[in-house]
Structures are given as C-alpha cells and as structure tokens.
Amino acid sequence: MTTTVQRRVQLTIAALGVVVTLIGAVIIAGAYRNDAKIDANRATAVAEVIAADRLHAAVNFVTPDGVLRNPKLGLLYPTQLSTGQRILVDYDASDPDTLARPAGRGASLSVAPALSVIGAGWIIVIVLMVGVAEIGRRSRRSKLDA
Template sequence: MNAQMVARVRLGVLVTATGISILAVLLVLAAWRNDHTIDSDKGVATAEVLSAGSLRSAIIFVTPDGVTHNPQLGVLYPTNLTVGQRIEVEYARSDPDLVRVAGRDARVAIVPAGSVIVVTWLIAGPVIWYLRRRENSAAPSTPTSL
C-alpha cells in the first residue's frame, strides 16, 4: 500500500472511532432527556414483565385512569428482570409509552457507554499508531540539499 492509501485507511479508522464515541455520548444524553421527560410529568404504576432481555424487556401496566399500556419499545433500563416479575415503573403521564424501571435512571447507561468508548479507542489507537508509522515509512523521502 502506498502512503496515500495508508493515510486514507488511518483517517477512516479515526472517523469511525470518533463516530462510535459520539454515538455513545448521544445515547447517554438521550437517556437523560428521557429521564427529564419522565421526571417532569411522572406517573407510577406496577407492571408485569412479559419478556426479559438485557437490551429490551416487554411490560404491561395499567395507569390510574384504567388504560392498559404495553410500550412498543419496552421499558428503559431493563437489566435483571425476569418474565412474570411484578415491578414498579415510572412513566411520563403525557406519553405512557416512555417508561422506566423505578429507581433506575441514565446513570446506568454511563458505564456501558464509557466501556464502548474505551474499547473503541483501545482498538483504534494502536491501529492508528501502526498506520501512521507505516504511512511515514511508505512516504517518499525528499532529498535534502546543503
């Protein structure tokens, strides 16, 4: 590979790692925004877990007005839930599909997002360093005149 091609690959790695890092930060910011929406118009209910997963868990709950809700996107912060479990949830009364497990908030997203950023740069850093060295060794040297 010539120096120009190596430089392009290095730039691609840098852009990809930066993009992944930005997305991780945006994920935490979106979680905080959702929490703010819930906290500004909070309703509380008891829900039943219909399906449980580490990324998405389906629940069903009834609001005080007697309406049953089964949020299409599931519940926020769904870790450690089991099918059939009854849990307390907090939801935005203006949008009952925006619901989280009671007592959990955006802070639970910080460690996973931070881990993604650290792992991304632990991989990208050495690759960028290697490509930089390769780019420098592949670059044609210019003669110096005295």
C-alpha cells in the same frame, strides 16, 4: 505505502473513532433526555414483566384511567428483570405507551456501557493506527533496500 496514503488512512480511522465517541455521547444524552421527559410528568404504576432478556423487557401496567398499557419500546434500563416479576414503573403520564422505566433507575445506568463502547472503539482505533504506521514504515524501508 506512501506517507500521503498512510496519513489519509489514519485520518479515516481517527474519524471513525470520533464517530464512535459521538455515538456514545448520543446514548448518554438520549438517556438523560428520556429521564427528563418522564420526570417532567411522572406517574407510577405496578407492572408485570411479560418478557425479559438481557437487553429488553416488555411490561403491562394499568394507568389510573383504567387502560392497560404496554410501552412499545419496552422499559428503559431493563437489566435484572425476569418474566412474571411484578415491579413499580415510572412512566411519562402524557405518553404512557412510549416511555417507562423501573422505579428508582435512571440515566446514570447508561454511562458505564456508553463509556465502554467509546473506550473499546478508541482501543481499536489506536491498534489500527499503529498497524497502518508499521505497514507504512516497512513499505518505505523495503523500497529503500531495493
């Protein structure tokens, strides 16, 4: 492997690390944006969890106008919820079918998972870059020995 090829491969790998970092930053920024939208026009209701797993929770709640709501994307921050549970939810009163979260939870819950994604991504990038450097070094050394 020539040094030019090695450098290009390593730059591509580093670019993937930057992309992973940007994805993590967008996750955090999106969570804070959603919270800001809810906080700007917040209403609270009692909701029933109709389906829940580790990453998603669907709920039904009734708004003050008597309409049964079911946010199409489920709840933000749905961890530790179980089917049949009744919880308080904060929602965006101007758009109750889109943004809702369990009362008391916020965007700060998205920081640790996003940082974990970024950290794992960069560990993989570093391992790959060291591996490419080693392959390049061995390739150049074998050409000198021949």
